[in-house]
């Protein structure tokens with residue numbers, strides 16, 4: 001994927017330098033408490049431990065400098081986010097609407113979101129309440145291992161575009177429709193809607209790639225295959241097989257690998273947004 005040197009989004013916040021779990025010692029306050037500690041003869045290490053658990057609410061949290069690798073992943077993610085902003089601004093304008101870009105937070109281990117605290121293990125997430133994507137880039141290393149070590153930046157871009165797809169669904173009202181169903185339907189019936197929403201987000205990732213390619217020409221040979229491989233690797237059936245050894249379709253919330261590949265590919269081939277509504281209206285068995 002060709003991305004280096006392209007414009008970056010200003011909507012990325014990097015919390016990885018804030019220390020464990022994205023929490024940090026507040027600059028001035030920490031120095032003051034440490035000072036008081038020395039004055040009163042309390043073991044400073046104990047105080048540091050305590051301070052380490054103080055949530056960071058202020059803007060002046062002390063950050064360590066980013067590593068070279070962190071700088072690179074931040075640049076990559078900011079560039080991909082900018083690609084999504086350009087495409088979705090365009091598409092919304094064409095539909096007579098205006099696009100409100102999401103924020104994206106990079107974190108390590110655990111993060112506080114407008115939807116609650118999330119551990120890294122859940123993978124990248126989008127929180128509709130604060131319109132923010134949360135991403136621990138070590139997820140990409142795992143993805144790479146799953147794909148047999150092939151370095152594929154376009155697969156990572158696909159993952160980001162899928163999360164931004166959830167944001168687009170939020171703006172267009174699709175997430176709201178599914179959220180309503182959560183309250184009225186049985187778990188099994190609701191899961192089907194959740195799958196529909198996930199496949200629509202995959203479709204949106206494909207639509208993004210279609211229009212992004214036209215405008216930025218960022219796809220290189222092998223990229224599409226790599227993204228399809230990762231869509232294949234992160235389907236619910238694969239995830240379940242790995243974790244429990246069996247697959248139970250009624251517990252699917254993301255769709256099967258084959259479904260994810262199919263909808264991503266369709267978006268990529270057509271770039272057609274009029275399909276969004278159809279994805280919500282077609283019989284579940286046809287997805």
Ligand SMILES: [Zn+2]
Pocket residue numbers: 162163166198201
């Ligand atoms: Zn999703």
